[in-house]
Amino acid sequence: MALALAGAAALAAPPSTPHLRAGAEHFRSGRFEEALVEFRVSDTLGEATDASWYVAATLTKLGRAEEAHEAFAQAERRSPGGRDALLDFYRALACHQLRLYTCADAALVAAGTRAGPTVAGHAAKMRAELMTVLRAEPSRATVDWYFERAREAEARSQLALAAAYRREAAALARRRQDCYRCDGTASAVHTSQAP
Amino acid sequence: MSRTRPLLLLALLAAAPVVAAPGSPTSGDVEVRVLLREALETHAVPPAELPRLPEAATPATPGRPEQAPGKGVKEKASAHASARAREVLEQLRLGKSPARAGWQGKDVEAATAQERIKKARRQAPLPGAGGPNSPGNNASSPDKPGPP
Numbered sequence: 001m002a003l004a005l006a007g008a009a010a011l012a013a014p015p016s017t018p019h020l021r022a023g024a025e026h027f028r029s030g031r032f033e034e035a036l037v038e039f040r041v042s043d044t045l046g047e048a049t050d051a052s053w054y055v056a057a058t059l060t061k062l063g064r065a066e067e068a069h070e071a072f073a074q075a076e077r078r079s080p081g082g083r084d085a086l087l088d089f090y091r092a093l094a095c096h097q098l099r100l101y102t103c104a105d106a107a108l109v110a111a112g113t114r115a116g117p118t119v120a121g122h123a124a125k126m127r128a129e130l131m132t133v134l135r136a137e138p139s140r141a142t143v144d145w146y147f148e149r150a151r152e153a154e155a156r157s158q159l160a161l162a163a164a165y166r167r168e169a170a171a172l173a174r175r176r177q178d179c180y181r182c183d184g185t186a187s188a189v190h191t192s193q194a195p
Numbered sequence: 196m197s198r199t200r201p202l203l204l205l206a207l208l209a210a211a212p213v214v215a216a217p218g219s220p221t222s223g224d225v226e227v228r229v230l231l232r233e234a235l236e237t238h239a240v241p242p243a244e245l246p247r248l249p250e251a252a253t254p255a256t257p258g259r260p261e262q263a264p265g266k267g268v269k270e271k272a273s274a275h276a277s278a279r280a281r282e283v284l285e286q287l288r289l290g291k292s293p294a295r296a297g298w299q300g301k302d303v304e305a306a307t308a309q310e311r312i313k314k315a316r317r318q319a320p321l322p323g324a325g326g327p328n329s330p331g332n333n334a335s336s337p338d339k340p341g342p343p
Contacts, residue, residue, distance in 0.1 A: 013223045015315050021227045028234035033304065035234075040308040045315055054231065061238055066255075086235045096242050099249050115239070122241040133246045141251045149255060172248075 016046040023054060032061045050075070050082025057090040065097035066153070066161055073160030085114035089123060096126070100164050102171045105130050138172040140180050146172065147181065 023038030036058045043051035056071035072091045075082065092107035108127050113120040146169035153162035166184060173182045 015318075017223060017227060019311070019315070021223075021230060024227060024230040024234045028230070028237055030238065037304055037307050037311070040304075041311045041315065044308070044312050057235060086232065086239060089239050090235065093242060096246065098255075099246070099253075101246050101248075104246075116236060119236065119239045122239065126241050130246055133248055136248075138248050139250065142248045145249045145251060145253060152255070 014046070016042040016051065019045065020051055020054070023051070023058070027054070027058060027061075032058050036062065050079050052078055053082045053087050056094070057087060060090045060094040060097070063097065065094045066158060068094040069098060069100075069161045069164060070158050085111045086116075086119065089115050089119050092123070092126065095164070098161075098164075100168050101130050101134055102168055103164055105134070134175075137176055140176075143169055143173050143176070143181050147184070 019038045019042035023035045023042060026032070026035035026038060036055065039051050039054045039058055043055055052071065052075035056068050056075050059065075059068035059071055068090075072087075072094060088107050088111035092104045092111065095101070095104035095107055105127060108123045108130075111119070111123050115123070146165050150162045150165035150169060153159075153165055169181065170184050173180055173184070176182075
């Protein structure tokens with residue numbers, strides 16, 4: 001009977017779980033490179049785990065925002081149920097690093113107040129700063145900058161990132177009175193000759 | 196049938212390790228979730244840089260990796276080098292050639308992850324996955340030349 005009890009206690013966790021745990025411990029201690037390795041292993045071994053979201057969050061902390069953005073998009077496709085308010089905050093940070101400010105704002109709105117009072121405070125402060133920037137009319141050079149980043153991202157096959165830059169460019173273009181490159185197709189060279 | 200036989204059978208069945216079905220939370224899962232949430236909350240800090248719309252000459256990304264509080268640039272660089280050295284040493288312990296173990300940057304990260312995946316699979320094969328000698332499993336030839 002003792003053997004039976006011992007066996008029942010030995011309910012083995014899926015092989016990805018120890019790596020998820022190790023990743024969490026590294027992350028908590030600020031060892032993001034080690035955390036990234038563990039989360040990637042967990043993601044590869046994982047069965048219905050949400051490790052891909054933590055890969056994305058860790059890339060954000062490492063300042064690898066482009067990869068983080070792609071990773072968030074991939075996580076959303078693969079494990080939509082793994083998304084939560086805290087991860088939305090990290091997604092906002094990745095967008096912010098990439099100067100995708102409307103993207104950051106949308107992620108902060110999604111995070112809302114569900115991420116706890118401290119993070120909600122950070123989110124409110126960030127949104128206020130973003131509003132200040134987004135209220136002003138963007139220059140043509142700004143709109144061009146986002147379209148150029150979209151083109152570069154596409155060339156590197158970072159399709160989610162390219163789409164995000166394009167959305168940002170379109171959102172900013174609509175804020176201009178002359179709706180410069182509003183259709184998203186006109187080239188910068190062509191339109192720069194326009195009045 | 197003796198009275199002890201059903202009990203013995205029950206004991207043997209219970210002693211067999213059971214892998215939790217995907218999606219079914221165990222107490223370990225809950226513990227990991229709590230740990231993950233705590234870790235994310237600890238480092239959820241707003242960006243130091245104020246948002247500013249880019250102009251023509253603005254670099255693609257303004258973001259930088261977070262500096263650990265109280266750590267200087269030199270110290271941080273040294274910690275980073277130590278982490279890389281640990282990864283390289285681990286590769287050497289796994290029987291890699293020094294050329295392969297000395298991969299830099301992202302290669303080290305990818306190689307380390309790959310080695311850990313192989314190791315984990317050797318220790319606990321996934322349901323439906325082939326054994327160490329099954330086609331497509333490179334676990335038995337760890338020194339196979341890697342990517343350039």
